[in-house]
Amino acid sequence: MLEIGTQTHPRPHQAALYILLYRNQVLIEADNQFLIPFTHFQPNANMSAVYCGQWHGQDIFVCRFEAIPKGFTETGLRELLFLQDQDHYLLLSRAHQLATWDRDHQFCGRCGTPMEGKHAKEHAKMCSSCNLRHYPRISPCIIVSIRKGEQILLARGPQAPKGRYSNLAGFVEAGETLEQAVAREVREEVGIEITNIRYVSSQPWSFPHQLMTGFFADYLSGDITPAPGEIEEAAWWPIDALPSIPNAATISGQIILQHVEHIKQSQSRST
Ligand SMILES: [Zn+2]
Incomplete structure:
Protein backbone atom coordinates (compact mmCIF):
# COMPACT_ATOMS: atom_id res chain seq x y z
CA MET A 1 0.00 0.00 0.00
CA HIS A 105 3.15 24.31 -12.83
CA GLN A 106 6.36 25.67 -14.31
CA PHE A 107 5.32 29.28 -13.61
CA CYS A 108 3.32 30.98 -10.89
CA GLY A 109 -0.30 31.39 -12.00
CA ARG A 110 -0.60 34.67 -10.07
CA CYS A 111 2.60 36.57 -10.94
CA GLY A 112 4.32 34.52 -13.66
CA THR A 113 7.59 33.87 -11.78
CA PRO A 114 9.32 30.58 -12.76
CA MET A 115 8.63 27.95 -10.09
CA GLU A 116 11.94 26.54 -8.94
CA GLY A 117 11.77 25.25 -5.38
CA LYS A 118 9.53 22.48 -4.15
CA HIS A 119 8.40 22.12 -0.56
CA ALA A 120 10.55 19.57 1.31
CA LYS A 121 7.69 17.66 2.94
CA GLU A 122 4.62 18.06 0.77
CA HIS A 123 3.73 18.31 -2.88
CA ALA A 124 3.65 22.08 -3.13
CA LYS A 125 5.61 24.51 -5.27
CA MET A 126 6.12 27.89 -3.64
CA CYS A 127 6.48 31.10 -5.62
CA SER A 128 9.65 32.91 -4.48
CA SER A 129 8.14 36.26 -5.49
CA CYS A 130 4.54 36.28 -4.18
CA ASN A 131 4.63 33.21 -1.86
CA LEU A 132 1.62 31.55 -3.52
CA ARG A 133 1.63 27.77 -3.09
CA HIS A 134 0.69 25.52 -6.00
CA TYR A 135 -0.60 22.06 -5.12
CA PRO A 136 -1.42 19.23 -7.52
CA ARG A 137 -4.84 19.92 -8.98
CA ILE A 138 -7.58 17.41 -8.15
CA SER A 139 -10.89 17.83 -9.97
CA PRO A 140 -13.90 16.26 -8.25
CA CYS A 141 -16.36 14.53 -10.55
CA ILE A 142 -19.55 12.60 -9.90
CA ILE A 143 -20.74 9.39 -11.49
CA VAL A 144 -24.19 7.98 -10.75
CA SER A 145 -26.16 4.77 -11.26
CA ILE A 146 -29.92 5.48 -11.24
CA ARG A 147 -32.58 2.91 -10.41
CA LYS A 148 -36.20 2.76 -11.56
CA GLY A 149 -37.80 -0.40 -10.16
CA GLU A 150 -35.82 -3.33 -11.56
CA GLN A 151 -34.12 -1.23 -14.21
CA ILE A 152 -31.09 1.07 -14.24
CA LEU A 153 -30.35 4.00 -16.50
CA LEU A 154 -27.47 3.56 -18.93
CA ALA A 155 -26.38 6.06 -21.54
CA ARG A 156 -23.89 6.40 -24.37
CA GLY A 157 -21.92 9.58 -25.06
CA PRO A 158 -20.72 10.58 -28.55
CA GLN A 159 -17.17 9.33 -27.83
CA ALA A 160 -18.19 5.89 -26.53
CA PRO A 161 -17.89 2.84 -28.78
CA LYS A 162 -21.15 1.71 -30.42
CA GLY A 163 -23.03 -0.67 -28.14
CA ARG A 164 -21.15 0.37 -24.97
CA TYR A 165 -23.32 1.98 -22.26
CA SER A 166 -22.35 3.60 -19.01
CA ASN A 167 -23.43 5.82 -16.13
CA LEU A 168 -23.95 9.56 -16.29
CA ALA A 169 -20.95 11.53 -15.04
CA GLY A 170 -19.62 15.06 -14.93
CA PHE A 171 -17.44 17.63 -13.20
CA VAL A 172 -18.47 19.32 -9.97
CA GLU A 173 -18.92 23.07 -10.48
CA ALA A 174 -17.40 25.69 -8.18
CA GLY A 175 -19.49 26.15 -5.04
CA GLU A 176 -21.57 23.02 -5.56
CA THR A 177 -21.99 20.02 -3.24
CA LEU A 178 -21.44 16.55 -4.68
CA GLU A 179 -25.16 15.77 -4.32
CA GLN A 180 -26.13 18.98 -6.14
CA ALA A 181 -23.72 18.06 -8.93
CA VAL A 182 -25.33 14.61 -9.24
CA ALA A 183 -28.86 16.05 -9.52
CA ARG A 184 -27.77 18.80 -11.95
CA GLU A 185 -25.81 16.48 -14.28
CA VAL A 186 -28.74 14.05 -14.48
CA ARG A 187 -31.19 16.89 -15.17
CA GLU A 188 -28.89 18.42 -17.84
CA GLU A 189 -27.96 15.17 -19.58
CA VAL A 190 -31.24 13.24 -19.63
CA GLY A 191 -33.91 15.64 -18.28
CA ILE A 192 -35.13 13.57 -15.33
CA GLU A 193 -35.35 14.26 -11.59
CA ILE A 194 -33.83 11.85 -9.06
CA THR A 195 -34.02 11.31 -5.30
CA ASN A 196 -32.31 9.33 -2.52
CA ILE A 197 -28.82 10.27 -3.77
CA ARG A 198 -26.23 8.38 -1.72
CA TYR A 199 -22.46 8.00 -1.87
CA VAL A 200 -20.97 4.60 -2.71
CA SER A 201 -17.21 4.83 -3.36
CA SER A 202 -14.51 6.82 -5.14
CA GLN A 203 -11.61 6.32 -7.55
CA PRO A 204 -8.85 8.61 -8.82
CA TRP A 205 -9.07 8.90 -12.59
CA SER A 206 -5.89 10.48 -13.85
CA PHE A 207 -7.03 11.79 -17.26
CA PRO A 208 -5.66 14.14 -16.17
CA HIS A 209 -6.63 14.66 -12.51
CA GLN A 210 -10.21 13.72 -11.70
CA LEU A 211 -11.40 12.20 -8.46
CA MET A 212 -14.49 10.23 -9.43
CA THR A 213 -17.10 9.97 -6.66
CA GLY A 214 -19.70 7.27 -7.25
CA PHE A 215 -23.37 7.48 -6.22
CA PHE A 216 -26.59 5.53 -6.34
CA ALA A 217 -29.89 7.38 -6.87
CA ASP A 218 -33.56 6.56 -7.44
CA TYR A 219 -35.74 7.86 -10.25
CA LEU A 220 -38.29 10.48 -9.21
CA SER A 221 -39.97 12.02 -12.28
CA GLY A 222 -39.72 13.00 -15.94
CA ASP A 223 -39.10 11.33 -19.29
CA ILE A 224 -35.61 10.60 -20.60
CA THR A 225 -34.60 13.40 -22.98
CA PRO A 226 -30.94 13.06 -24.08
CA ALA A 227 -29.05 16.37 -24.29
CA PRO A 228 -27.98 16.94 -27.93
CA GLY A 229 -24.20 16.62 -28.38
CA GLU A 230 -23.70 15.14 -24.90
CA ILE A 231 -25.76 11.94 -24.92
CA GLU A 232 -26.39 9.85 -28.03
CA GLU A 233 -28.75 7.38 -26.38
CA ALA A 234 -30.08 6.78 -22.88
CA ALA A 235 -32.59 4.19 -21.68
CA TRP A 236 -33.77 2.08 -18.74
CA TRP A 237 -32.22 -1.38 -18.92
CA PRO A 238 -33.58 -4.40 -17.01
CA ILE A 239 -30.87 -5.58 -14.60
CA ASP A 240 -31.01 -9.14 -15.99
CA ALA A 241 -30.45 -7.97 -19.60
CA LEU A 242 -27.73 -5.32 -19.50
CA PRO A 243 -25.77 -4.27 -22.59
CA SER A 244 -21.97 -4.05 -22.75
CA ILE A 245 -20.77 -1.93 -19.79
CA PRO A 246 -17.35 -0.53 -18.77
CA ASN A 247 -14.54 -2.71 -17.43
CA ALA A 248 -14.89 -3.66 -13.73
CA ALA A 249 -11.52 -1.97 -13.07
CA THR A 250 -13.32 1.37 -13.50
CA ILE A 251 -15.63 2.89 -10.91
CA SER A 252 -18.28 3.07 -13.61
CA GLY A 253 -18.26 -0.72 -14.09
CA GLN A 254 -18.00 -1.26 -10.34
CA ILE A 255 -21.03 0.81 -9.33
CA ILE A 256 -23.19 -0.75 -12.07
CA LEU A 257 -22.35 -4.25 -10.77
CA GLN A 258 -22.85 -3.17 -7.14
CA HIS A 259 -26.17 -1.53 -7.94
CA VAL A 260 -27.43 -4.64 -9.75
CA GLU A 261 -26.44 -6.76 -6.75
CA HIS A 262 -28.12 -4.30 -4.37
CA ILE A 263 -31.36 -4.36 -6.41
CA LYS A 264 -31.35 -8.18 -6.54
CA GLN A 265 -30.92 -8.33 -2.76
CA SER A 266 -33.76 -5.89 -2.19
CA GLN A 267 -35.95 -8.04 -4.51
CA SER A 268 -35.15 -11.25 -2.60
CA ARG A 269 -35.94 -9.50 0.71
CA SER A 270 -39.32 -8.35 -0.58
CA THR A 271 -40.42 -11.80 -1.85
ZN1 LIG B 1 3.88 34.26 -7.72
Missing part, protein backbone atom coordinates in the same frame (compact mmCIF):
# COMPACT_ATOMS: atom_id res chain seq x y z
CA LEU A 2 1.15 3.55 -0.72
CA GLU A 3 2.16 5.65 2.29
CA ILE A 4 1.48 9.30 1.61
CA GLY A 5 3.35 10.56 4.68
CA THR A 6 4.76 13.88 5.76
CA GLN A 7 8.37 12.74 5.92
CA THR A 8 10.96 14.89 4.17
CA HIS A 9 11.04 13.95 0.50
CA PRO A 10 14.26 12.10 -0.34
CA ARG A 11 16.41 12.69 -3.41
CA PRO A 12 16.48 9.88 -6.00
CA HIS A 13 18.64 7.02 -4.73
CA GLN A 14 19.76 3.50 -5.56
CA ALA A 15 17.18 1.61 -3.50
CA ALA A 16 14.21 3.49 -5.01
CA LEU A 17 11.90 2.37 -7.82
CA TYR A 18 11.11 4.64 -10.78
CA ILE A 19 8.00 5.15 -12.89
CA LEU A 20 8.87 6.60 -16.30
CA LEU A 21 6.36 8.53 -18.37
CA TYR A 22 6.48 9.69 -21.96
CA ARG A 23 3.51 11.94 -22.85
CA ASN A 24 0.42 9.92 -21.83
CA GLN A 25 2.36 6.70 -22.13
CA VAL A 26 4.11 4.64 -19.50
CA LEU A 27 7.53 3.17 -20.26
CA ILE A 28 7.71 -0.52 -19.44
CA GLU A 29 10.05 -3.46 -19.46
CA ALA A 30 9.04 -7.07 -20.16
CA ASP A 31 5.67 -8.31 -18.82
CA ASN A 32 4.26 -4.78 -18.47
CA GLN A 33 6.69 -4.10 -15.62
CA PHE A 34 6.46 -0.35 -14.91
CA LEU A 35 8.38 -0.16 -11.62
CA ILE A 36 11.95 0.28 -12.80
CA PRO A 37 14.92 -0.41 -10.47
CA PHE A 38 17.91 1.94 -10.29
CA THR A 39 20.12 -0.67 -11.97
CA HIS A 40 18.01 -0.26 -15.15
CA PHE A 41 17.58 3.51 -15.04
CA GLN A 42 19.47 6.36 -13.36
CA PRO A 43 17.87 9.82 -13.35
CA ASN A 44 20.31 12.55 -14.33
CA ALA A 45 20.72 15.87 -12.56
CA ASN A 46 18.67 17.82 -15.15
CA MET A 47 15.70 15.53 -14.87
CA SER A 48 12.77 16.35 -12.64
CA ALA A 49 12.14 13.29 -10.48
CA VAL A 50 9.01 13.74 -8.37
CA TYR A 51 8.75 11.80 -5.13
CA CYS A 52 5.49 9.79 -4.93
CA GLY A 53 5.79 8.33 -1.40
CA GLN A 54 6.73 4.98 0.09
CA TRP A 55 5.20 1.90 -1.39
CA HIS A 56 5.70 -1.38 0.50
CA GLY A 57 8.72 0.22 2.19
CA GLN A 58 10.36 1.48 -1.02
CA ASP A 59 10.66 5.05 -2.20
CA ILE A 60 8.95 5.68 -5.55
CA PHE A 61 9.79 8.46 -8.00
CA VAL A 62 8.18 9.46 -11.26
CA CYS A 63 10.15 10.97 -14.17
CA ARG A 64 8.83 12.42 -17.41
CA PHE A 65 10.68 12.03 -20.73
CA GLU A 66 10.61 13.95 -24.01
CA ALA A 67 11.90 10.95 -25.96
CA ILE A 68 11.78 7.23 -25.26
CA PRO A 69 15.05 6.07 -23.68
CA LYS A 70 16.79 2.94 -24.96
CA GLY A 71 15.63 -0.39 -23.60
CA PHE A 72 12.03 0.62 -22.87
CA THR A 73 8.78 0.34 -24.77
CA GLU A 74 5.71 2.50 -24.30
CA THR A 75 2.18 1.49 -23.40
CA GLY A 76 -1.00 3.54 -22.88
CA LEU A 77 -1.67 4.65 -19.31
CA ARG A 78 -5.36 3.73 -19.59
CA GLU A 79 -4.66 0.21 -20.87
CA LEU A 80 -1.99 -0.37 -18.23
CA LEU A 81 -4.23 0.90 -15.40
CA PHE A 82 -6.94 -1.59 -16.35
CA LEU A 83 -4.48 -4.47 -15.86
CA GLN A 84 -3.63 -3.46 -12.30
CA ASP A 85 -4.96 -4.50 -8.91
CA GLN A 86 -6.15 -1.68 -6.63
CA ASP A 87 -2.72 -1.26 -5.00
CA HIS A 88 -0.85 -0.81 -8.30
CA TYR A 89 -3.72 1.21 -9.79
CA LEU A 90 -3.52 3.83 -7.03
CA LEU A 91 0.28 4.03 -7.26
CA LEU A 92 0.28 4.53 -11.02
CA SER A 93 -2.57 7.08 -10.82
CA ARG A 94 -0.72 9.07 -8.18
CA ALA A 95 2.55 9.02 -10.14
CA HIS A 96 0.81 10.28 -13.28
CA GLN A 97 -1.05 13.04 -11.41
CA LEU A 98 2.11 14.25 -9.67
CA ALA A 99 4.06 14.25 -12.94
CA THR A 100 1.26 16.25 -14.58
CA TRP A 101 1.34 18.78 -11.72
CA ASP A 102 5.12 19.10 -12.05
CA ARG A 103 4.86 19.68 -15.81
CA ASP A 104 1.91 22.09 -15.66
Whole structure:
Protein backbone atom coordinates (compact mmCIF):
# COMPACT_ATOMS: atom_id res chain seq x y z
CA MET A 1 0.00 0.00 0.00
CA LEU A 2 1.15 3.55 -0.72
CA GLU A 3 2.16 5.65 2.29
CA ILE A 4 1.48 9.30 1.61
CA GLY A 5 3.35 10.56 4.68
CA THR A 6 4.76 13.88 5.76
CA GLN A 7 8.37 12.74 5.92
CA THR A 8 10.96 14.89 4.17
CA HIS A 9 11.04 13.95 0.50
CA PRO A 10 14.26 12.10 -0.34
CA ARG A 11 16.41 12.69 -3.41
CA PRO A 12 16.48 9.88 -6.00
CA HIS A 13 18.64 7.02 -4.73
CA GLN A 14 19.76 3.50 -5.56
CA ALA A 15 17.18 1.61 -3.50
CA ALA A 16 14.21 3.49 -5.01
CA LEU A 17 11.90 2.37 -7.82
CA TYR A 18 11.11 4.64 -10.78
CA ILE A 19 8.00 5.15 -12.89
CA LEU A 20 8.87 6.60 -16.30
CA LEU A 21 6.36 8.53 -18.37
CA TYR A 22 6.48 9.69 -21.96
CA ARG A 23 3.51 11.94 -22.85
CA ASN A 24 0.42 9.92 -21.83
CA GLN A 25 2.36 6.70 -22.13
CA VAL A 26 4.11 4.64 -19.50
CA LEU A 27 7.53 3.17 -20.26
CA ILE A 28 7.71 -0.52 -19.44
CA GLU A 29 10.05 -3.46 -19.46
CA ALA A 30 9.04 -7.07 -20.16
CA ASP A 31 5.67 -8.31 -18.82
CA ASN A 32 4.26 -4.78 -18.47
CA GLN A 33 6.69 -4.10 -15.62
CA PHE A 34 6.46 -0.35 -14.91
CA LEU A 35 8.38 -0.16 -11.62
CA ILE A 36 11.95 0.28 -12.80
CA PRO A 37 14.92 -0.41 -10.47
CA PHE A 38 17.91 1.94 -10.29
CA THR A 39 20.12 -0.67 -11.97
CA HIS A 40 18.01 -0.26 -15.15
CA PHE A 41 17.58 3.51 -15.04
CA GLN A 42 19.47 6.36 -13.36
CA PRO A 43 17.87 9.82 -13.35
CA ASN A 44 20.31 12.55 -14.33
CA ALA A 45 20.72 15.87 -12.56
CA ASN A 46 18.67 17.82 -15.15
CA MET A 47 15.70 15.53 -14.87
CA SER A 48 12.77 16.35 -12.64
CA ALA A 49 12.14 13.29 -10.48
CA VAL A 50 9.01 13.74 -8.37
CA TYR A 51 8.75 11.80 -5.13
CA CYS A 52 5.49 9.79 -4.93
CA GLY A 53 5.79 8.33 -1.40
CA GLN A 54 6.73 4.98 0.09
CA TRP A 55 5.20 1.90 -1.39
CA HIS A 56 5.70 -1.38 0.50
CA GLY A 57 8.72 0.22 2.19
CA GLN A 58 10.36 1.48 -1.02
CA ASP A 59 10.66 5.05 -2.20
CA ILE A 60 8.95 5.68 -5.55
CA PHE A 61 9.79 8.46 -8.00
CA VAL A 62 8.18 9.46 -11.26
CA CYS A 63 10.15 10.97 -14.17
CA ARG A 64 8.83 12.42 -17.41
CA PHE A 65 10.68 12.03 -20.73
CA GLU A 66 10.61 13.95 -24.01
CA ALA A 67 11.90 10.95 -25.96
CA ILE A 68 11.78 7.23 -25.26
CA PRO A 69 15.05 6.07 -23.68
CA LYS A 70 16.79 2.94 -24.96
CA GLY A 71 15.63 -0.39 -23.60
CA PHE A 72 12.03 0.62 -22.87
CA THR A 73 8.78 0.34 -24.77
CA GLU A 74 5.71 2.50 -24.30
CA THR A 75 2.18 1.49 -23.40
CA GLY A 76 -1.00 3.54 -22.88
CA LEU A 77 -1.67 4.65 -19.31
CA ARG A 78 -5.36 3.73 -19.59
CA GLU A 79 -4.66 0.21 -20.87
CA LEU A 80 -1.99 -0.37 -18.23
CA LEU A 81 -4.23 0.90 -15.40
CA PHE A 82 -6.94 -1.59 -16.35
CA LEU A 83 -4.48 -4.47 -15.86
CA GLN A 84 -3.63 -3.46 -12.30
CA ASP A 85 -4.96 -4.50 -8.91
CA GLN A 86 -6.15 -1.68 -6.63
CA ASP A 87 -2.72 -1.26 -5.00
CA HIS A 88 -0.85 -0.81 -8.30
CA TYR A 89 -3.72 1.21 -9.79
CA LEU A 90 -3.52 3.83 -7.03
CA LEU A 91 0.28 4.03 -7.26
CA LEU A 92 0.28 4.53 -11.02
CA SER A 93 -2.57 7.08 -10.82
CA ARG A 94 -0.72 9.07 -8.18
CA ALA A 95 2.55 9.02 -10.14
CA HIS A 96 0.81 10.28 -13.28
CA GLN A 97 -1.05 13.04 -11.41
CA LEU A 98 2.11 14.25 -9.67
CA ALA A 99 4.06 14.25 -12.94
CA THR A 100 1.26 16.25 -14.58
CA TRP A 101 1.34 18.78 -11.72
CA ASP A 102 5.12 19.10 -12.05
CA ARG A 103 4.86 19.68 -15.81
CA ASP A 104 1.91 22.09 -15.66
CA HIS A 105 3.15 24.31 -12.83
CA GLN A 106 6.36 25.67 -14.31
CA PHE A 107 5.32 29.28 -13.61
CA CYS A 108 3.32 30.98 -10.89
CA GLY A 109 -0.30 31.39 -12.00
CA ARG A 110 -0.60 34.67 -10.07
CA CYS A 111 2.60 36.57 -10.94
CA GLY A 112 4.32 34.52 -13.66
CA THR A 113 7.59 33.87 -11.78
CA PRO A 114 9.32 30.58 -12.76
CA MET A 115 8.63 27.95 -10.09
CA GLU A 116 11.94 26.54 -8.94
CA GLY A 117 11.77 25.25 -5.38
CA LYS A 118 9.53 22.48 -4.15
CA HIS A 119 8.40 22.12 -0.56
CA ALA A 120 10.55 19.57 1.31
CA LYS A 121 7.69 17.66 2.94
CA GLU A 122 4.62 18.06 0.77
CA HIS A 123 3.73 18.31 -2.88
CA ALA A 124 3.65 22.08 -3.13
CA LYS A 125 5.61 24.51 -5.27
CA MET A 126 6.12 27.89 -3.64
CA CYS A 127 6.48 31.10 -5.62
CA SER A 128 9.65 32.91 -4.48
CA SER A 129 8.14 36.26 -5.49
CA CYS A 130 4.54 36.28 -4.18
CA ASN A 131 4.63 33.21 -1.86
CA LEU A 132 1.62 31.55 -3.52
CA ARG A 133 1.63 27.77 -3.09
CA HIS A 134 0.69 25.52 -6.00
CA TYR A 135 -0.60 22.06 -5.12
CA PRO A 136 -1.42 19.23 -7.52
CA ARG A 137 -4.84 19.92 -8.98
CA ILE A 138 -7.58 17.41 -8.15
CA SER A 139 -10.89 17.83 -9.97
CA PRO A 140 -13.90 16.26 -8.25
CA CYS A 141 -16.36 14.53 -10.55
CA ILE A 142 -19.55 12.60 -9.90
CA ILE A 143 -20.74 9.39 -11.49
CA VAL A 144 -24.19 7.98 -10.75
CA SER A 145 -26.16 4.77 -11.26
CA ILE A 146 -29.92 5.48 -11.24
CA ARG A 147 -32.58 2.91 -10.41
CA LYS A 148 -36.20 2.76 -11.56
CA GLY A 149 -37.80 -0.40 -10.16
CA GLU A 150 -35.82 -3.33 -11.56
CA GLN A 151 -34.12 -1.23 -14.21
CA ILE A 152 -31.09 1.07 -14.24
CA LEU A 153 -30.35 4.00 -16.50
CA LEU A 154 -27.47 3.56 -18.93
CA ALA A 155 -26.38 6.06 -21.54
CA ARG A 156 -23.89 6.40 -24.37
CA GLY A 157 -21.92 9.58 -25.06
CA PRO A 158 -20.72 10.58 -28.55
CA GLN A 159 -17.17 9.33 -27.83
CA ALA A 160 -18.19 5.89 -26.53
CA PRO A 161 -17.89 2.84 -28.78
CA LYS A 162 -21.15 1.71 -30.42
CA GLY A 163 -23.03 -0.67 -28.14
CA ARG A 164 -21.15 0.37 -24.97
CA TYR A 165 -23.32 1.98 -22.26
CA SER A 166 -22.35 3.60 -19.01
CA ASN A 167 -23.43 5.82 -16.13
CA LEU A 168 -23.95 9.56 -16.29
CA ALA A 169 -20.95 11.53 -15.04
CA GLY A 170 -19.62 15.06 -14.93
CA PHE A 171 -17.44 17.63 -13.20
CA VAL A 172 -18.47 19.32 -9.97
CA GLU A 173 -18.92 23.07 -10.48
CA ALA A 174 -17.40 25.69 -8.18
CA GLY A 175 -19.49 26.15 -5.04
CA GLU A 176 -21.57 23.02 -5.56
CA THR A 177 -21.99 20.02 -3.24
CA LEU A 178 -21.44 16.55 -4.68
CA GLU A 179 -25.16 15.77 -4.32
CA GLN A 180 -26.13 18.98 -6.14
CA ALA A 181 -23.72 18.06 -8.93
CA VAL A 182 -25.33 14.61 -9.24
CA ALA A 183 -28.86 16.05 -9.52
CA ARG A 184 -27.77 18.80 -11.95
CA GLU A 185 -25.81 16.48 -14.28
CA VAL A 186 -28.74 14.05 -14.48
CA ARG A 187 -31.19 16.89 -15.17
CA GLU A 188 -28.89 18.42 -17.84
CA GLU A 189 -27.96 15.17 -19.58
CA VAL A 190 -31.24 13.24 -19.63
CA GLY A 191 -33.91 15.64 -18.28
CA ILE A 192 -35.13 13.57 -15.33
CA GLU A 193 -35.35 14.26 -11.59
CA ILE A 194 -33.83 11.85 -9.06
CA THR A 195 -34.02 11.31 -5.30
CA ASN A 196 -32.31 9.33 -2.52
CA ILE A 197 -28.82 10.27 -3.77
CA ARG A 198 -26.23 8.38 -1.72
CA TYR A 199 -22.46 8.00 -1.87
CA VAL A 200 -20.97 4.60 -2.71
CA SER A 201 -17.21 4.83 -3.36
CA SER A 202 -14.51 6.82 -5.14
CA GLN A 203 -11.61 6.32 -7.55
CA PRO A 204 -8.85 8.61 -8.82
CA TRP A 205 -9.07 8.90 -12.59
CA SER A 206 -5.89 10.48 -13.85
CA PHE A 207 -7.03 11.79 -17.26
CA PRO A 208 -5.66 14.14 -16.17
CA HIS A 209 -6.63 14.66 -12.51
CA GLN A 210 -10.21 13.72 -11.70
CA LEU A 211 -11.40 12.20 -8.46
CA MET A 212 -14.49 10.23 -9.43
CA THR A 213 -17.10 9.97 -6.66
CA GLY A 214 -19.70 7.27 -7.25
CA PHE A 215 -23.37 7.48 -6.22
CA PHE A 216 -26.59 5.53 -6.34
CA ALA A 217 -29.89 7.38 -6.87
CA ASP A 218 -33.56 6.56 -7.44
CA TYR A 219 -35.74 7.86 -10.25
CA LEU A 220 -38.29 10.48 -9.21
CA SER A 221 -39.97 12.02 -12.28
CA GLY A 222 -39.72 13.00 -15.94
CA ASP A 223 -39.10 11.33 -19.29
CA ILE A 224 -35.61 10.60 -20.60
CA THR A 225 -34.60 13.40 -22.98
CA PRO A 226 -30.94 13.06 -24.08
CA ALA A 227 -29.05 16.37 -24.29
CA PRO A 228 -27.98 16.94 -27.93
CA GLY A 229 -24.20 16.62 -28.38
CA GLU A 230 -23.70 15.14 -24.90
CA ILE A 231 -25.76 11.94 -24.92
CA GLU A 232 -26.39 9.85 -28.03
CA GLU A 233 -28.75 7.38 -26.38
CA ALA A 234 -30.08 6.78 -22.88
CA ALA A 235 -32.59 4.19 -21.68
CA TRP A 236 -33.77 2.08 -18.74
CA TRP A 237 -32.22 -1.38 -18.92
CA PRO A 238 -33.58 -4.40 -17.01
CA ILE A 239 -30.87 -5.58 -14.60
CA ASP A 240 -31.01 -9.14 -15.99
CA ALA A 241 -30.45 -7.97 -19.60
CA LEU A 242 -27.73 -5.32 -19.50
CA PRO A 243 -25.77 -4.27 -22.59
CA SER A 244 -21.97 -4.05 -22.75
CA ILE A 245 -20.77 -1.93 -19.79
CA PRO A 246 -17.35 -0.53 -18.77
CA ASN A 247 -14.54 -2.71 -17.43
CA ALA A 248 -14.89 -3.66 -13.73
CA ALA A 249 -11.52 -1.97 -13.07
CA THR A 250 -13.32 1.37 -13.50
CA ILE A 251 -15.63 2.89 -10.91
CA SER A 252 -18.28 3.07 -13.61
CA GLY A 253 -18.26 -0.72 -14.09
CA GLN A 254 -18.00 -1.26 -10.34
CA ILE A 255 -21.03 0.81 -9.33
CA ILE A 256 -23.19 -0.75 -12.07
CA LEU A 257 -22.35 -4.25 -10.77
CA GLN A 258 -22.85 -3.17 -7.14
CA HIS A 259 -26.17 -1.53 -7.94
CA VAL A 260 -27.43 -4.64 -9.75
CA GLU A 261 -26.44 -6.76 -6.75
CA HIS A 262 -28.12 -4.30 -4.37
CA ILE A 263 -31.36 -4.36 -6.41
CA LYS A 264 -31.35 -8.18 -6.54
CA GLN A 265 -30.92 -8.33 -2.76
CA SER A 266 -33.76 -5.89 -2.19
CA GLN A 267 -35.95 -8.04 -4.51
CA SER A 268 -35.15 -11.25 -2.60
CA ARG A 269 -35.94 -9.50 0.71
CA SER A 270 -39.32 -8.35 -0.58
CA THR A 271 -40.42 -11.80 -1.85
ZN1 LIG B 1 3.88 34.26 -7.72
